[in-house]
Structure formats: C-alpha cells, structure tokens
Amino acid sequence: MRELLNGSFQGEVTVPGDKSITHRAVMLGTLSEGTTNVYQPLLSQDTLDTVKCMEKLGADINVSEDKIIVNSPGAEHLLSPKNLLYTGNSGTTTRLLMGLVAGLNLKATIDGDETIKKRPMDRVTVPLKMMNAKINLFENKFTPVEILESELKGIEYHMTVASAQVKSAIILASLHSKITTVIHENNKSRNHTELMLKAFGGDIEVDDTTITVNGGKKLTPVDVTVPGDISSAAFLMVLAAIIPGSRVTLKNILLNDTRDGIIDVFKQIGADMTIDIIDDSLEARGNITVSYKTNLKPFHISGDIIPKLIDEIPILTVLSLFLDGNSTIKDAEELRVKETDRIMAVTNELSKYGANFKIYEDGFMVIPGNLKIPDEEFKSYHDHRIAMMLIIMAIKMNHDIKIDNIECINISYPNFIKDLKSLRGEQIS
Numbered sequence: 001m002r003e004l005l006n007g008s009f010q011g012e013v014t015v016p017g018d019k020s021i022t023h024r025a026v027m028l029g030t031l032s033e034g035t036t037n038v039y040q041p042l043l044s045q046d047t048l049d050t051v052k053c054m055e056k057l058g059a060d061i062n063v064s065e066d067k068i069i070v071n072s073p074g075a076e077h078l079l080s081p082k083n084l085l086y087t088g089n090s091g092t093t094t095r096l097l098m099g100l101v102a103g104l105n106l107k108a109t110i111d112g113d114e115t116i117k118k119r120p121m122d123r124v125t126v127p128l129k130m131m132n133a134k135i136n137l138f139e140n141k142f143t144p145v146e147i148l149e150s151e152l153k154g155i156e157y158h159m160t161v162a163s164a165q166v167k168s169a170i171i172l173a174s175l176h177s178k179i180t181t182v183i184h185e186n187n188k189s190r191n192h193t194e195l196m197l198k199a200f201g202g203d204i205e206v207d208d209t210t211i212t213v214n215g216g217k218k219l220t221p222v223d224v225t226v227p228g229d230i231s232s233a234a235f236l237m238v239l240a241a242i243i244p245g246s247r248v249t250l251k252n253i254l255l256n257d258t259r260d261g262i263i264d265v266f267k268q269i270g271a272d273m274t275i276d277i278i279d280d281s282l283e284a285r286g287n288i289t290v291s292y293k294t295n296l297k298p299f300h301i302s303g304d305i306i307p308k309l310i311d312e313i314p315i316l317t318v319l320s321l322f323l324d325g326n327s328t329i330k331d332a333e334e335l336r337v338k339e340t341d342r343i344m345a346v347t348n349e350l351s352k353y354g355a356n357f358k359i360y361e362d363g364f365m366v367i368p369g370n371l372k373i374p375d376e377e378f379k380s381y382h383d384h385r386i387a388m389m390l391i392i393m394a395i396k397m398n399h400d401i402k403i404d405n406i407e408c409i410n411i412s413y414p415n416f417i418k419d420l421k422s423l424r425g426e427q428i429s
C-alpha cells in the first residue's frame with residue numbers, strides 16, 4: 001500500500017471484463033446446445049461460482065486466462081443437480097439461477113455465503129410463484145432456496161424495485177415453455193440479459209420499459225467478447241480525477257446506456273474526461289481518459305440515474321469529498337440491500353476521516369470539509385466495493401490504511417492492486 005502513496009497515476013489499464021455480462025454469457029451458453037466462447041471474461045470469485053453452478057447442471061466448461069468455453073447439451077438435456085448449487089457472495093448468480101432452474105422444470109437447492117444469507121430473495125420468488133414455480137425460502141425471505149419441479153405459466157408483472165437481477169430471473173424462467181411473459185419496469189435497469197438473449201436467438205421484444213418474452217424457442221450459441229467493467233473502471237476514473245498530476249486511460253470499457261451514469265456525473269462536475277467510442281454490435285464500448293483537474297463542481301443524483309450507477313455510489317462518495325460544495329444522493333434505498341448496507345458502510349468508514357454526512361433512509365448529503373488521518377482500523381464489511389473505495393480514499397489522503405478484510409476484492413477485481421501499481425510505473429523507487 002505504501003508504494004501507492006505520494007505520487008500521481010499515469011498510463012493505460014485494461015480493467016477486467018464486465019461482471020454482469022460474464023455471468024449472463026456463461027448462463028446463456030449453458031442454455032444453448034453447442035459451444036459458446038466467452039472472450040475476455042471476468043475471472044473472479046463471483047463469476048467462477050456461476051461457472052461451477054452451470055457445471056452442476058450439466059455444462060462442460062473450460063476456463064483459461066482470457067477465455068471461458070461453455071459446451072452444453074442444451075436446455076432440454078440439463079439435469080437436476082445432485083448437490084447444493086453454491087453461489088458464494090454473488091447476488092447475481094443466486095437470483096438469476098432461481099429463475100433459470102425454475103424455468104427448466106428442475107429441482108435444486110441454492111445457497112451462498114453469510115452475506116448472501118442476509119439478502120432479500122423474496123423479490124424473486126414473488127413473481128416466480130405467480131408463474132407457478134414451487135419455490136421455498138428460509139423464513140419466506142432468505143436462502144437456502146429450495147426449488148421443486150413445476151410447469152410454469154406466463155405472467156404480466158409490474159416490477160416494484162429497479163432490479164436487473166429480478167427482471168433477468170423472470171426472463172430466464174420464461175424461456176423454455178410455450179408461454180408469454182410481459183414485464184413492466186418501474187425504472188429501467190441494466191439490460192444485458194435482453195440484449196444477449198436476442199443474440200442467442202431468444203424471442204424477446206423491448207419497448208422502452210416493457211419487455212415481452214415468448215418462450216419455447218431453442219437458443220443457439222454465440223461468441224461473446226466481454227467489455228471492461230465500468231463499475232471497476234470507476235475506481236480508477238475517480239483516482240485520476242482527484243490525485244494531482246494524474247492522467248489515466250481505461251481501455252475497452254462498457255458504455256451501455258443503462259450503466260453509464262458515472263459518465264453523466266463526471267460531466268456534471270466538469271471533469272477533464274474524453275471518450276473514444278469503439279464500434280460494437282452487442283454492447284456499446286469505448287476508451288475513457290480522465291485527468292486531474294481542480295475546482296470540480298458537486299453533483300446531485302436521484303431518480304432514473306440511480307440504477308445506472310448504483311454500484312458506483314461508494315467510490316463516487318470519495319469523489320464528492322473533494323468537490324467544491326455539498327453533493328446529494330437520493331432514491332438509492334437499494335444500497336441498503338447490497339453486499340452490505342452500503343449507506344451505513346460508506347458513511348461509517350469515511351466518517352473516520354472526519355467526513356460529514358447528512359444521512360437519509362435512501363441516500364445522504366456529503367458536506368466536504370477538513371479531513372484528518374485516523375488511527376482506527378477500517379472495515380470492508382466483506383464488500384469488495386467498500387474495500388476498493390477505502391484504498392482509493394487512503395491513496396488520496398496519503399494514508400497507509402489497515403482494512404480488516406481486503407481479500408473480498410477478488411469478488412470482482414482480483415488485479416486491482418496490481419493495476420494501481422502499474423499506473424505508478426517508474427515512479428516507484
């Protein structure tokens with residue numbers, strides 16, 4: 001950590017592949033008969049847990065450094081797993097898998113680690129039960145999830161939370177019977193399942209916030225090249241914006257307009273940022289360059305933009321501490337049910353530096369002021385994005401921080417420290 005202090009960051013980084021897209025490519029590959037190549041995937045704890053679950057359903061999967069090859073007998077030949085489907089720390093694996101297994105008319109039990117056991121799963125079982133799924137939760141809310149064989153029927157469902165995990169679970173459940181499901185989103189959430197399913201030959205139509213899925217169509221494999229994860233790039237974008245003398249280019253980053261809220265925030269604050277778009281048919285992508293600049297303005301985010309940057313709020317809070325005025329984050333109550341309660345974790349940990357917050361149930365106001373170097377140890381709450389947020393904050397404060405658990409970074413960005421070091425280049429003595 002010490003070698004990352006007292007200096008600027010310069011150069012190019014290829015951040016790891018997008019987590020949401022990697023999960024979905026492995027899952028849709030498993031539902032398609034034949035071979036799906038997933039290039040430049042994210043290889044991290046979460047996505048490897050998805051790989052293991054798909055193997056237990058009957059896919060033959062080969063993982064190498066820059067490629068995952070999924071060989072599958074196709075949806076109708078997948079089998080009920082003999083053992084537990086273990087989803088580790090991954091909410092996406094857990095929730096999408098519930099819809100995927102129910103839609104295949106299979107029987108399985110799904111469970112994850114201690115943090116997964118505390119996250120609400122009834123948001124998925126409510127629509128799945130309307131579809132006739134036989135599915136039970138512990139205390140009607142938590143894992144383990146027990147799914148029994150059942151024939152599903154189509155539903156018309158009005159989403160009550162802006163959650164791509166819930167939406168995707170319903171879509172995956174609708175794929176294999178001759179049924180029609182219509183989903184109405186209350187707020188548009190990330191649309192990778194919709195885009196990818198169409199490419200795999202699924203019958204899916206999207207009209208603004210209404211999604212119609214006609215099941216019973218056989219999926220065919222498509223090769224997927226995974227763009228860099230904007231949620232990982234976010235940490236390095238903020239680093240470059242707040243550390244004097246820095247200039248960082250993030251290569252090949254996902255720029256899907258359901259995920260690019262951080263770009264809007266960087267425009268709002270007047271950051272020095274350029275974006276070069278790269279042509280792509282499936283998912284928008286581009287190179288993002290951010291340079292340090294003084295006198296950046298505060299930001300105010302609420303409503304429709306929140307789902308587009310929900311995972312970036314911890315690191316955007318660090319940014320807000322160094323802006324010229326108070327920033328506000330509202331309508332972000334979903335933060336309370338992420339890997340940890342991120343409103344609590346962000347404000348608790350950054351308060352140790354003397355940061356001032358006005359906390360609401362659905363967000364907070366950040367009041368920049370004099371900061372101090374604390375003696376206390378920091379907590380990541382076993383949340384990868386809190387751990388990485390704390391490291392960027394410590395670099396800005398030139399503070400050799402102690403964090404109780406930083407291994408959790410492996411959940412989404414195993415090379416985080418290595419990439420930070422590479423941006424210090426020859427400055428490291």
Ligand code: S3P
Pocket residue numbers: 019020021092162163164165166168189190310311334
């Ligand atoms: C994800 C959706 C989001 C996001 C999570 C990944 C996905 O969660 O926070 O990190 O891949 O579908 P919600 O669907 O709960 O909003």
